[in-house]
Amino acid sequence: AQRVTQPEKLLSVFKGAPVELKCNYSYSGSPELFWYVQYSRQRLQLLLRHISRESIKGFTADLNKGETSFHLKKPFAQEEDSAMYYCALVLSGGYNKLIFGAGTRLAVHP
Amino acid sequence: DTEVTQTPKHLVMGMTNKKSLKCEQHMGHRAMYWYKQKAKKPPELMFVYSYEKLSINESVPSRFSPECPNSSLLNLHLHALQPEDSALYLCASSQALGYGYTFGSGTRLTVV
Numbered sequence: 502a503q504r505v506t507q508p509e510k511l512l513s514v515f516k517g518a519p520v521e522l523k524c525n526y527s528y529s530g531s532p533e534l535f536w537y538v539q540y541s542r543q544r545l546q547l548l549l550r551h552i553s554r555e556s557i558k559g560f561t562a563d564l565n566k567g568e569t570s571f572h573l574k575k576p577f578a579q580e581e582d583s584a585m586y587y588c589a590l591v592l593s594g595g596y597n598k599l600i601f602g603a604g605t606r607l608a609v610h611p
Numbered sequence: 612d613t614e615v616t617q618t619p620k621h622l623v624m625g626m627t628n629k630k631s632l633k634c635e636q637h638m639g640h641r642a643m644y645w646y647k648q649k650a651k652k653p654p655e656l657m658f659v660y661s662y663e664k665l666s667i668n669e670s671v672p673s674r675f676s677p678e679c680p681n682s683s684l685l686n687l688h689l690h691a692l693q694p695e696d697s698a699l700y701l702c703a704s705s706q707a708l709g710y711g712y713t714f715g716s717g718t719r720l721t722v723v
Binding site: 535537544545547550597598600601602603604 | 642644652653654655656659661667701703705711712713714715716717
């Protein structure tokens with residue numbers, strides 16, 4: 502079955518510390534993976550998509566097909582990074598159906 | 612215009628009421644979606660529209676009725692809801708595979 506797993510509900514770090522939010526997926530097809538962020542009282546925003554291999558707000562994520570992972574990393578966390586982060590997988594087959602992991606709340610302390 | 616606009620932002624309705632949620636985008640996206648998000652939970656897919664036709668209904672109860680009048684608009688008609696239907700209802704649109712979704716800010720629905 503198709504599934505996205507984010508094992509940590511909460512990740513708490515201090516400002517300036519490295520951050521890694523874990524994401525594993527289960528999908529028989531070719532995965533299209535994304536990271537979405539939801540800041541307090543704001544809409545869900547696309548942060549990264551794996552096909553673009555970009556860095557947004559200092560965050561990067563690399564697709565590892567061998568380990569079926571798409572972990573989100575940032576070398577130095579900032580307080581404004583505190584938010585809910587969702588890893589998401591698109592199920593293809595013509596419908597572009599997006600399913601989300603349970604989410605990880607990142608709390609960056611001063 | 613690079614946004615998905617949802618109205619109203621907040622809605623309180625009784626269990627016998629009929630109401631509608633509205634979603635609008637002018638990005639030329641041909642796929643539109645309704646999601647339901649309960650507190651501290653990820654969004655759950657309800658419906659998918661592709662080229663104004665319903666493609667996916669995730670076994671949503673019939674008290675939720677989607678409608679796509681044109682390529683820019685998506686409605687969700689609500690009737691005889693239950694208190695457990697109280698949630699944030701999110702609309703999204705997408706251009707194509709691999710581009711991700713653009714989400715609206717949602718309608719926070721309370722059923723009393």
